[in-house]
Each structure stands twice: as C-alpha cells, then as structure tokens.
Amino acid sequence: MTSLTLPPDELLAHRLTALGLEPTRPIRTHVNRTVMVSVTEKGVLRVHRGYAHASDRVLRAIVRFVTPRVPRDVRAAARRELLAFPVELYAPPSGRRRARERVRPGDEPIVRRLEELHATLNRRHFGGELNTIPLRLSARMRRRLGDITINQRSGSPAEICISRRHLQRDGWNEVTLTLLHEMVHQWQAERGHRVDHGRTFRHKARDIGIPPTADRHVDRQRDSEAVHHGE
Ligand SMILES: [Zn+2]
Structure with a gap:
C-alpha cells in the first residue's frame, strides 16, 4: 500500500474517499478544536488533523455526518461518534505544541x-x-x-x-x-x-x-x- 507513505493530510483524504466520501469533495485539515468537522459554503470539508489517526469506524462517521440528506438521527449518532475520538491526543493545537511523551523502555x-x-x-x-x-x-x-x-x-x-x-x-x-x-x-x-x-x-x-x-x-x-x- 502506497497510502502508508503519504503525508497525514493526504492519507486522511485518501481514507475518507475510500470509505465513501465523494471523490470530488475538497478536504482541508485544521488543528483548532472549536469545530471538529464542518463543510464550508464552497463545499470544502474541514477536518481536524487528529482524525488521520482514527479508525475506519470513526472516519465512516465523518462521511455519514457530511453526506447530504442523511436522516437526522443517523447524523446525530455520527456526530457523537466522531466527537468521541480524542483528536487532541494526536494533533495538539498550534501555538501550544506539547509533544507527546515517548513511552520509555521498561x-x-x-x-x-x-x-x-x-x-x-x-x-x-x-x-x-x-x-x-x-x-x-x-x-x-x-x-x-x-x-x-x-x-x-x-x-x-x-x-x-x-x-x-x-x-x-x-x-x-x-x-x-x-x-x-x-x-x-x-x-x-x-x-x-x-x-x-x-x-x-x-x-x-x-x-x-x-x-x-x-x-x-x-x-x-x-x-x-x-x-x-x-x-
Ligand atoms: Zn481528583
């Protein structure tokens, strides 16, 4: 799989498309935590960068969340699921970078x-x-x-x-x-x-x-x- 060598942003776009996102949908990542996932007026999907580390299950929830005309309860469940993923553990907010501590031998x-x-x-x-x-x-x-x-x-x-x-x-x-x-x-x-x-x-x-x-x-x-x- 070449996708493993892609930069995280591209890998995320790649995975979301593979999981059902329309291939024409432009994707931008961000690291602010006010809005995790949104679609701009121009149709750009904005996703927190931390989701590059999420499971397929969580990414499928993102796809459901942004798919037009999904039933309201399905969308709400998808929202809960994607918000439950702790993005901040994987992509700290910019300006207050705090590297993850490495696990020490032992x-x-x-x-x-x-x-x-x-x-x-x-x-x-x-x-x-x-x-x-x-x-x-x-x-x-x-x-x-x-x-x-x-x-x-x-x-x-x-x-x-x-x-x-x-x-x-x-x-x-x-x-x-x-x-x-x-x-x-x-x-x-x-x-x-x-x-x-x-x-x-x-x-x-x-x-x-x-x-x-x-x-x-x-x-x-x-x-x-x-x-x-x-x-
Ligand atoms: Zn206490």
Missing part, C-alpha cells in the same frame, strides 16, 4: 500492570461498568500524582496518567489509591456527572473506601488542576 510491563489493576478495581468497585481507557506514565508531573484527560467536546474520558515519580517514590499501594481516585473521575464523566470533587465524588469515594475528600491529593497534587478537560 514502561510497558508497568503499563500492563496498571491495565490489570484498572480491570481488577473496575470489577471490584464499579461493577465492571467503566470502559477500558489508555493508561500511561508521565515524567512531567511534579506535584500531581495522577490525572485524567477528558475530551472537552464529547465529555468522555480519554486517558489516565500516573506520575512516574509517584510510583518510584510511593510504590504500588499508593498508586492503587491514586488510580482509584482517577477512576472515580472516570466514572463521573462516563455517567454524565461533572468531573470534580463535589458531592458525587464524595459519595462514590466513600462507597469504595478511598478518602472521600481530595485531601492528600489536594495538598500534594493540586488536584483542582489535575483534571484536564482537554482545553
């Missing part, structure tokens, strides 16, 4: 262990109802122990991040509490609650036996800043 077994831990805690405390979510370690967190990234457009959780220092310094028992804390935020987001340390957080935290306030997290991780809404 991280993989730790990430596997975090994934297993997430699955276990999900079964034990959330009835297995939470979605699987990408987990990773970060060396960039100085005071924070962990955080969760929420896709601002869709409101769905995109990623949970655990501080590498936290794991090295405090060990797995403490990391388990931090992960649970972030999983309560994940639960809030997936249930459509506000992601904060308010009443739903306190109730759920008490329910599963972690500190119902943000206490040590607040002191040590400035937790009010720990929830990125993908702004």
